[in-house]
Amino acid sequence: MRLLVIDHPLVAHKLTALRDAGTDSPTFRRLADELVTLLAYEATRDVRVEPHPITTPVAPTVGVRLTSPKPIVVPILRAGLGMLDGMVRLLPTAEVGFLGLIRDESTLQATTYANRLPDDLSGRQCYVLDPMLATGGTLVASINYLLERGADDVTAICLLAAPEGVEVLREAFDGAAHVTVVTAAVDEHLNSSGYIVPGLGDAGDRLYGVV
Numbered sequence: 001m002r003l004l005v006i007d008h009p010l011v012a013h014k015l016t017a018l019r020d021a022g023t024d025s026p027t028f029r030r031l032a033d034e035l036v037t038l039l040a041y042e043a044t045r046d047v048r049v050e051p052h053p054i055t056t057p058v059a060p061t062v063g064v065r066l067t068s069p070k071p072i073v074v075p076i077l078r079a080g081l082g083m084l085d086g087m088v089r090l091l092p093t094a095e096v097g098f099l100g101l102i103r104d105e106s107t108l109q110a111t112t113y114a115n116r117l118p119d120d121l122s123g124r125q126c127y128v129l130d131p132m133l134a135t136g137g138t139l140v141a142s143i144n145y146l147l148e149r150g151a152d153d154v155t156a157i158c159l160l161a162a163p164e165g166v167e168v169l170r171e172a173f174d175g176a177a178h179v180t181v182v183t184a185a186v187d188e189h190l191n192s193s194g195y196i197v198p199g200l201g202d203a204g205d206r207l208y209g210v211v
């Protein structure tokens with residue numbers, strides 16, 4: 001598993017505003033959207049392209065275009081939806097699938113309750129959107145779900161990560177060069193309620209309110 005922590009002043013600036021408890025929901029949504037686009041720029045560094053001949057007003061040349069099948073973007077419900085617009089702004093021709101997972105609080109196992117994805121993901125590059133890599137359980141289950149369907153390259157984009165969650169992913173995908181996590185920061189630790197510290201609170205609630 002590869003971990004990319006994006007070290008950029010604009011990323012740090014937007015993340016600081018997201019963390020601030022005084023940032024209201026509309027501003028939080030806008031900042032999350034902008035931050036995802038910045039993270040997505042790095043996360044798509046290895047997106048597959050093929051040569052594409054064109055003619056400019058001056059001369060013929062050969063550029064590139066995304067290969068088919070196109071990449072697939074998979075927001076994890078519910079908070080991952082707040083990252084979708086920022087991602088597809090950069091990859092407008094990507095397909096979008098959806099995955100909903102719920103954790104059984106007694107077994108701590110994450111199981112899928114919603115799935116709108118092709119059964120066959122052979123040869124697909126997948127970009128999973130989940131704002132908070134906390135315990136890692138949901139992300140491990142989501143990535144396994146995609147790999148079992150044939151995805152050969154999975155990149156998870158998280159606004160923030162906890163060291164505990166990063167370790168869980170490292171163990172689950174030890175030596176898997178085709179699994180990458182891209183994040184704006186790895187914070188200090190998880191508290192006893194499962195929140196990332198200092199973190200930004202409950203990402204879903206801050207995006208959509210407490211429902």
Ligand code: URA
Nearest residue numbers: 134195196201202203
């Ligand atoms: N999920 C969140 O929304 N926030 C955290 O800090 C941890 C998990």
